[in-house]
Amino acid sequence: MSSLALSVLLSLVSAVAYAAGAIVQERVAATGGGGAFAPLRDRVWWAAVALNGVGALLHVVALACGPLSLVQPLGALTIVFALPMAALLVRRRAGATAWRGAVMAAAGLSGLLALTGHAKSHALRGPDQLVLAGVALGAVALLALVAAAGVRRPVVRSVVLAGAAGIAFGIASVFIKTVAVAWTSGAVVLGLVAIAVFAAAGTLLSQAAYRGAGLTAPLATVTVANPVVAAVVGITLFGERFRYGTAGTVLALGCAVVAAGGLVLLVTERLGAERNGAADGGLPGADGGPGAAGAPVPVEPVARPLPPVLPLERLDRVTFGTGNPVGPRAAGRGPTGRPVRTPPFRP
Structure with a gap:
């Protein structure tokens, strides 16, 4: 197998590992208890961490075997792989809007990464590392505080937290490159702590x-914010540029717009699902469909109201299918009003 084919295969397996880790994380969040550190006590969550670690390792090996312009865009397939895998593993099917948003986000991110120039070996000096770490920590903390205190809708809150996570991962990637370049100089302690x-x-x-x-x-x-933040740092601090000059920059901006449109579609799809859940009383599966865990939710039968009780003075106007009025006025009379002889009761 050639090195190019091996890099493609490793990139695809890495995307599958990332998608599986994300699915496990989502299930832990949906079924686990509250608290920021509650997942640390869950063995299933550590399996998700292991899957993400395997994905990162395979991605690094793929970068060593193949070109950056090919491996990086293939990593965006994580979003597309996650939808059929979720439908197969946890029986959570995505609608047409979610598919369109996922494809748009993956296509836009792939184009953006393909147009990013080949990163040269750069190392941040000590003061630059402190400034970058401080600014990034401030941005992450601000987004986390906004999500915790200022956002009430769960979907918007989750997107804000995911943006903060993408910033953290992107800055960690920058420090990984810095440590890899400056490893021989011995000035890597701050970089390791930042990572x-x-x-x-x-x-x-x-x-x-x-x-x-x-x-x-x-x-x-998270998938879009991570490389975008790393690219922004490379452009601002390292002087990197997009490929093909001005035309490449314009195309990169267009790809960024496509990726952002995909994210908007995904967010609006979740907001629509949230509104439908609120219309159904806030209960998943309120219509008898699958609940949050994919199991059918039983629907309580609706009791029919009892017919109204008629007063005694109106019973003489009621008939019971024989044409004979029943009541005190019609006692002893047949359909024509003639007296009716009632035989005596014999036990």
Whole structure:
């Protein structure tokens, strides 16, 4: 097998691993208890962390075997792979709007990454590392505070948290490159600390983002925000540019718009599902369909009201299918009004 084919295969397996990890994280968020650190006590959540670690490792190996312009765009397929995998593994099917949003986000991100120039080896100096870490931590903390205190709708809150997680992961990638370049100089302690802090923050924030927002919207937000933040840092701090000059920059902006449109579709799809849930009383599966865990929710039978009780003075106007009025005025009379002889009762 050639190195190019191996890099493609590893990239696809990496995207599948990332998608599986995201599905497990979403299920832990949907079925687990509250609290920011509650997933740390869940073995299933650690399986999701392991899947994400495998995906990251395969992605690094794929970058070593193939060109960056091919491997990076293939990583965007995580969003597309997650939809059929969720339908197969947890029986959560996505609608047409979610599919369109996922495809748009993946296509836009793929084009943006393909137009990103080949990153050269750069290393941040100590003061630059402190400034970048401080600004990034401030942005992540601000988004987390906004999501915790200022956003009430679960979907919008989850997207804000996913954006904060994407920033954390993107900054962690920048510090990973810095540590890899400056490893021989010995000045890597600050970079290692920054990697640990931002990777942990991104993992916890992404886990919190899956609570109450489904799978696709938070996953797409994290997947898009991560490389975009890394690209912005490369352009602003390292002087990197898009490929093909001005035309490549215009195309990259167009791809960014397409990716943003995909994210908007995914968010509006989740908002529509949230409104439908509120119309059904806020209960998943209120129409007898699948609930939050995919199991059918029993619907309580609706009791029919009892017929009204007629007063005694109106019983003489009621007939019971024989044409004979029943009541005190019609006692002892037949259909024509003639007296009717009633035989005596014999036990």
